[in-house]
Amino acid sequence: MFNLLSNAYKYTHEAGVVWVHLHYNQADEKTFSIEVGDTGIGIPADKHERVFERFFQNDMPDSVVNQGSGIGLAITSEFVRMHNGTINVQSEPGKGSVFTVTLPVREFSGNGEPGSLPATPAGESSPKKQSVLLVDDNEDFRFYLKDNLNPKYQVIEAVNGRDAWEKVKLLKPDIIVSDVVMPLLNGIQLAQKVKADSQTAHIPIILLTAMGNQEMQMEGYQKGVNDYITKPFTFEILESRIRNLLDQQHLLEKKFNKKLEMNPSLLTVTPMEEQFMTQAVAIIEQNISNTSFSVEDLSRQMFISRVALYKKIVALTGKGPLEFIRGIRLKRGAQLLEQSGMTISEIAYEVGFNNPKTFSRYFKEEYQVLPSQYQDHKTGRDNK
Structure with a gap:
């Protein structure tokens, strides 16, 4: 209705007339009609069908259709079709136009609210939209x-x-x-x-x-x-x-995660979002032994807010900052288990965990094996 009235007023000269007629037709199929008419500039007969096309103004004179996006009548037409209705136009240049929308009338039994939507089953939630x-x-x-x-x-x-x-x-x-x-x-x-x-x-x-x-x-x-x-x-x-x-x-998120699995320090790439990740990894590694190093510390050293850091890291890795920091610690721990000859307790403290038990618990969650099993496998001890 808004688009039809907007067009009618826009293309009707001063002292012209715009009208709206509403009609309920009970004969045969019950329908409701809305007529929006005007005494404006009108539309040539060979253009009647095309006025409902998107971006129609691209090949029409400026005086015929609006100069915006060229989709006002297209929107109206699509909404009418969504409600199983029809829309048509009668128009003559210099005499005006009449747009008629006809919609079916549905009867409700009174059992429940019309148009009500089924409730979402308990315990179910819609996935978060991008x-x-x-x-x-x-x-x-x-x-x-x-x-x-x-x-x-x-x-x-x-x-x-x-x-x-x-x-x-x-x-x-x-x-x-x-x-x-x-x-x-x-x-x-x-x-x-x-x-x-x-x-x-x-x-x-x-x-x-x-x-x-x-x-x-x-x-x-x-x-x-x-x-x-x-x-x-x-x-x-x-x-x-x-x-x-x-x-x-x-896919970029997956690529970052794969690179981090290989070696946190190998992130040496140049696009700005990757530079951001390189900087974040470098700061975490500089503080790898600091058990009190937190998300707040990381955001402060990167000169951005905690909220901005959270959104940025989630967007690039699919993980929150706390999980991201812990992941860097665990990956460095895995490297030390394989290469350093240090004990598991020494490695746990070296990569910033308060105690070896916490390190072992998170390590098993990440790698599905205990640190001792990982170390034995990587150093060949499990084959002896």
Whole structure:
């Protein structure tokens, strides 16, 4: 209704007329009709069907459709179809338009609340959704994308680049989908800020653009943009790009974990998110024997808040900071068990555990064997 009225008022001249008629049809199939009409500029007959297509303004005169995202009527049409209804238009240039939405009327028996959803079984919880930050100054466009993404993702909205940057710093979304042309801070400038900050550099960015300017796209890639999508596009294209980038991020987590299993000190790579991890591992190893070294100490030495550290490490490794620190200690302990000839008690204190029993318990959780069994196997004692 909002989109239909918005279009009617937008394209009706001063002193023109806009009206709404509601009609309940009880004959045969019970339906409810909404008519939104105007005396505005009208639409040519050969364009009637196409006004419901996404991004239709790309090949229409400016006077015919709105100059926003080009999806206002497409959204209306999709919502109508979701409710098993129909929408059509009657229009003539210079005389105005009438949009008619017809919806079926359902009768409820009164047993329970209409439209109520089945309760989630006790003890079951939905898996946590990954978060997508949508950045666009066009409300209709954000609404359309949010409506399609909501079933699978937690959607955060920002109205411009500056608003987005504040939300990126605060919320650390899993991925950013942003328009390029925006007030205050454009998409490329936003990408530059995100990728220049070690706390946010790992976040993938997709930019949406109506321009096929290769120089602009090259600038974006140089600033760290992960992908571009040129309008018009189908939602399925965007969804597949989002999924691919998030899957790549998951593989990056696995890569970090594998490298750490091999040797914490071998993390010598250059992208900013990997530099962040290299710095974190180095600080932990410098304090490996310090039993009181904590997450607060790590965040202070990395000059970021504890919350930011938590989100960053979870995003890159899938582990919390405390578990991450303990994992480094255990991996160093495993190396010493294999190479040093030290006793298990000496190794436990060397890698920052208060007592050997705690070290042994966590070691078995990590490696499924006791430290003594691990040491015997690695040094060949179990073969004697």
